[in-house]
Amino acid sequence: MVFACLPGGLLLGAATWGGGWIWAALIWMGGASQAVDGAVARAFADPDGQSAPGGANALSIALALLHFLLMALGLRALATGGLGAAQGLALFLALGLFFGQVSNANAHELIHRPSRLLFRLGAAVYVSLLFGHHASAHRLVHHRHVATSADPNSARLGEGFWRFFPRAWIGSFHKGLRAENARMARRPRWRHPYLAWVGGGAGVALAVVLTLGARGLACWLGLCLYAQMQLLLSDYVQHYGLLRERVGNGYEPAGPRHSWDAPHFLSSLMMVNAPRHSDHHANPMRPFPDLRLNRKSDPRPMLPYALPVMAAIATVPPLWRRVMDRRVARMRAN
Numbered sequence: 306m307v308f309a310c311l312p313g314g315l316l317l318g319a320a321t322w323g324g325g326w327i328w329a330a331l332i333w334m335g336g337a338s339q340a341v342d343g344a345v346a347r348a349f350a351d352p353d354g355q356s357a358p359g360g361a362n363a364l365s366i367a368l369a370l371l372h373f374l375l376m377a378l379g380l381r382a383l384a385t386g387g388l389g390a391a392q393g394l395a396l397f398l399a400l401g402l403f404f405g406q407v408s409n410a411n412a413h414e415l416i417h418r419p420s421r422l423l424f425r426l427g428a429a430v431y432v433s434l435l436f437g438h439h440a441s442a443h444r445l446v447h448h449r450h451v452a453t454s455a456d457p458n459s460a461r462l463g464e465g466f467w468r469f470f471p472r473a474w475i476g477s478f479h480k481g482l483r484a485e486n487a488r489m490a491r492r493p494r495w496r497h498p499y500l501a502w503v504g505g506g507a508g509v510a511l512a513v514v515l516t517l518g519a520r521g522l523a524c525w526l527g528l529c530l531y532a533q534m535q536l537l538l539s540d541y542v543q544h545y546g547l548l549r550e551r552v553g554n555g556y557e558p559a560g561p562r563h564s565w566d567a568p569h570f571l572s573s574l575m576m577v578n579a580p581r582h583s584d585h586h587a588n589p590m591r592p593f594p595d596l597r598l599n600r601k602s603d604p605r606p607m608l609p610y611a612l613p614v615m616a617a618i619a620t621v622p623p624l625w626r627r628v629m630d631r632r633v634a635r636m637r638a639n
Contacts, residue, residue, distance in 0.1 A: 310364075312403055312575065313371040319396055320378035323388060331395045334402040361592045362423065365577070368411040369426050375400065376433055379528075380513065384521035401528050404434060405535025406613060410576040414593050416440045428501070433509055435529040436536065437502030442481030445488070447540075448589055452549045452563040453556055458537070462546035462633055465622030466538065473537050538616040543582045545619075546633035547606065559586045561605035562636065568598060569611035580612045606636055 312334050318326035379400045383393060408430055415427025428440040442458075450456035457476025460469045482499055489497050513525045547563045549556040560583070567573070567580035579585075581596040583605045588596075598605070608615050609628065619625045 310367070310371070312407060313368070313375060316375050316399060316403055317371075317378065319399060320375060320382045323382065323392060323396075327388075327392050327396045327399065331399040331402075334399050334406070361594050362418070362420075365411055365415050365418075365423070365593075366426065368407065368577070369415060369430055372404065372408040372411070372430050373433065375403065376528075380517055380521050380524055383524040384517040386520070397524070397527065397531075401531035402535070404528060404532035405538075406576055408434070409532065409536045409539070410579040413443070413579065414577050416444060417589050418592075419590065428498075429505070432502060432505035434532045435506045435509075435526075436533050437505055438478045438481045438499065439536070440502070441485050441498050442477035444589075445484035446477065446480045448559075448586065451559050451586060452544060452547050456544075458540040459544040460541045460546065462630065463626065466541050466619045466625070467622065469541050470534065470537055473540065474533070535616065538619055539579065539612065542608070542612060542615045542619055545629055547636065561587065561599070565606045565608050566598060567608040567610075567612045567615070572611040572613055576612065580608075606632070 312330065315326060315330035315333055319330045379396065382388060383397060383400075388396060412427040412430035415423045415430070418424060418427070424440070428437060431437045431439050447456055447458045450459075452459050454461075457473045457480060460466075460473075485498050510522065510525070514522050517524075543565050544563070545565065547565070549559065549563055551557075562583075564583035564586055566583050569580065573580050578593040578596045581598055584591065584596045584599070609632075610618070618628060
């Protein structure tokens, strides 16, 4: 819990008092935590029991509430113009890293919870980042079609991130809408989730303009784009080049070989176990503390570096292909 909340605590200090708090938050989010992962490149043990320890939902709720508080305080600090150019940029980058890594991972956890209240809380986090449709597309499209050509969020071998980004964004919006249209065919149209995703985003934009003006709106839109880019970087990294075999008219079930995992312990704790991705696809309702690697009994593809580091590498396509394409070739050969 300490590692998950630490970056949020630093950012609260940054948005409230500025100064050294801003640089501490940026250094921690942008480099220090990854350096620790690189130095201690091993995973913490898989849980012994069959159920998650208590407190998982409470931590997710706390992180979601922290997200909204940081959004309000951070935008106010950026929009009022009290910070210099260097501090303003540093705070923007630190907030964007938190929203794209911690808030995204936590909202992803919440939309998989069976509780309607927890689902709505996670969806609200995505709406505040202008990405509400992900609450539909992720569950109804990505989990069903992962590692196939039907999933817009599974990156193809040789596809650079900057080509993947617009294809995945637009594709997930449209395919999520199509899936929700089919699901809502016999229900009242006013209950359509996309009305909440799109209308909620417009409502947040209006609230930002009314309280913080055009400068606040520009800062918010920039943070949303930055966070969305990191969310799609996670999808890009975690499924790059992996394919499910065709079986009859469909595909083999999604298994450990269809997601790239990262065993690095600090980023796993900070991102509520999101790097243990293959177990999440095999057991999407399993709470994050209970996700496991099963490295001995059930080998799976492993990323060479921590997930945030791999995401940074993915922004340079030639470097990414040099690191990953040979690993994908080995997976396919096996």
